[in-house]
Amino acid sequence: MSVYDTAPARDAVLGDFWAYPLRYGDRLQSFDWMPLYVERLLSSRFVASAIYEGRRQDIGTALLLWSASLKQNPAGTLPDDDIELAQLARFGADVDGWREARDGALYGWRAVHIDDAPPGEGPRLAHPLIAEIAEEQFRRKRGRERGREVAAWATMKSRVRSKLREAKHGRIAGNDYAVEQIASWIRDSDLYVTSENVRVAMETVLGTPKVVAMNGEGI
Known part of the structure; x- marks a missing residue:
């Protein structure tokens, strides 16, 4: 069974409760790519079901949503709102068309708890594999930011030493x-x-x- 089909196993799960690995505010707005696990996708029940049911279009819609989710807050999630989802899936104002595609395009997505979400923030959805990808991308982002911070701190101390010597x-x-x-x-x-x-x-x-x-x- 492919990870495109399974529920999150390594995150905190209690009944229907899933604590998302990223917190509200953990974003990837500057990232323009995401890995695509081709073999996992091709061997997944999601793809097999979509083809068997004559709904190949669900695969393309799902890919659009996976890509859009990385720009969300937090990265890798989607709003559980059909009007917003219709926009993200490129259905535009055709919300009825989106609702017809929803079940297939959101295969594997489920409700998720987001830490630090502000009051009034609407419910969100997450997918176990997309969550894994988003968490890894965010870890890389933080690593790069820390590297820049260390370099900037070293430069500042070097300038201070120079001014002291002067x-x-x-x-x-x-x-x-x-x-x-x-x-x-x-x-x-x-x-x-x-x-x-x-x-x-x-x-x-x-x-x-x-x-x-x-x-x-x-x-």
Whole structure:
């Protein structure tokens, strides 16, 4: 039996309750592709039933909905609303036409619980395989975002060190903890790494450096 036909097995299921693996707000708006498991699709009961019943068009409609679902909130789900589904399935205003195709095109989709959904958010549908794909795509997205964040943080600390050295604070520039504190203050204050901002950040998080006169008395 193909995964196109089965209920979600690795997610939390209790009776008719299915907790979706992504939360409300987990989106993939910038993603333009999704994997298609060709052998799973061709060997599925969904395809076999559609062909046997003379409803090959349900396969194309299902593919449109699978693709549209990745742009939904959360990714991989669909609204359980015929007017919205008619639009997503490219039926437009022909809601009656959509309703005739609904059962076949939504083969394998079922009601799902979405964590953090706002009050008043309508019921949503999900498919076990599409959920698996969406979760993997979202994991890749988060990995790329974390990679960019790490690179940006390293660049910011490097700029802070350069500004400290320019201001003759070489000892502080060589102190990893001090540099991170200064960079964190600048980042949290949503400021650019300028000489003045580094000076203010240094004085704020480390205190004003004590200047000692030649006679040993603090000034």
